[in-house]
Amino acid sequence: MSFFAFNKRRRLGRRGVTALEFAFCGPIFIMMMVGAMDLARFWFTTQSLRNAVAEASRKAMVDDTLTGCNPTKLASSRPGLRDTLDLCITRGTVSGMSQLVVTGSTDFRFAMPYFGSRNRSLREVTELRF
Secondary structure (H helix, E strand, C coil), X not given: CCHHHHHHHHHHHCCCHXXXXXXXXXXXXXXXXXXXXXXXXXXXXXXXXXXXXXXXXXXXXXXXXXXXXXXXXXXXXXXXXXXXXXXXXXXXXXXCEEEEEEEEEEEEECCXXXXXXXXXXXXXXXEEEC
């Protein structure tokens, strides 16, 4: 038997092995990629919520008429928050000092179910005394 005939027979016996290996490793790799993107989206939404609450607290410090829950006046549209942003301002007096509490919350939904519960409520609170 010649060397070339042996090589040809050897290659024919390995047909489909790459597809089989991808069938084993591919779904795991794709799940890891989607999971990493999902975590990045979670952290991005958390940071957007923090920025929205900080912006609302700055506006509320300057404008005394801003009280209650009115997200359209308090924060401009933030990416990652869509229409689920709830901002509330509470004013009061504690020990003779003015107190301003800004609470922001939004709902977040993971695309991948293995990060715990699929629906999660994110909440950020800023408390200022002056």
